[in-house]
Amino acid sequence: MYSVGIVGTGSYVPEDVLTNADLEKMVDTNDEWITTRTGIKERHIAKEGVPLSELCYQAAIRALADAQVSPEELDLVMVMTVSADYAFPATACIVADRLGAKRAAAFDLEAGCSGFLYGAATGSQFIATGMYRTVLIIGAETLSKLVNWEDRSTCILFGDGAGAAVLQRVDEGYGFLSFELGADGGGGELLIVPGGGSAHPATAETVANKLHTIHMAGSEVYKFAVRVMGETAVKALAKAGLAKENVDLLVPHQANIRIIDASVKRLGISPDKVIVNVDRYGNMSAASIPVALDEAVRAGRIHYGDIVLMVAFGAGLTWGGSVLKWARKGLQG
């Protein structure tokens, strides 16, 4: 098996910003409640008519430029999302076409907010086995289009964005050192868009009842999140043969500052090693980790050889963790 790592990152968020003050005019809420319960101050929202593929494309061209890889070199394009352009075709096909990735296979993968880590695990297998050389993985969401803007308990939480990473072979012993993935479909109804699929196909009634929007049992998801974030991080570290003391940077899923703080405390990792941007973006689901990772790279917070721990939870229910030994050098020749 070859060692596989990230050799380029890129991210994109739409320019329109929705602040807590804006939300105060839309639903019965206030900045103080949102800030203390979630840590979120603002989120970016895609304009009407702007689909997910546009965000994916923007993040992808930045990641390809960062990796100095041309679209023609891509063997596979993957999009991780719960807010695709269409039920089908896959958004990854649309993005690959726009990029001009003519040789690439393309598919979408859905694992809620854990999507990016599921995608990194899946995409890297193709390279580890020698089947492919270059894989583009994109975690992206336009959750603003799935939110019930009259439901104050959910509409304050989510934002739109996309983060991309180029995967290639890296020096032996670098790159992804472990993946820890899990799922519990028994908790699926805690976080769900119930309408529009084959269980409840779209009808005038499903639309009137807002079944095409996000339904969430917030406090149940919260308890699950705090438990699973800590457990998954510990398992991912153990699989990599490392301990919490070895972690240079923790990139957790950005759902809620209280979930991040509680998980970090349980793990016993110093808060100055934790990337937090939930205040500026809200919960971008599958885009959350790759956007935070890209910002950390561009801020000079990740160096060659650093141990980066990523951990997420999400709809499914799903969870995922990964330990990455940072290596910028891609496949030569």
Ligand code: ACO
């Ligand atoms: N503004 C003001 N009051 C509000 C708001 C709001 N926006 N939303 C809810 N409230 C009220 C509730 O109605 C309730 O009032 P009541 O006591 O009179 O009934 C009160 O505030 C407390 O509500 P709770 O839901 O108990 O508040 P809690 O402290 O649990 O915080 C929150 C809610 C922020 C949603 C929290 O439960 C949470 O973060 N859960 C995890 C959610 C999450 O991470 N989801 C994403 C999963 S990942 C994915 O795949 C998309």
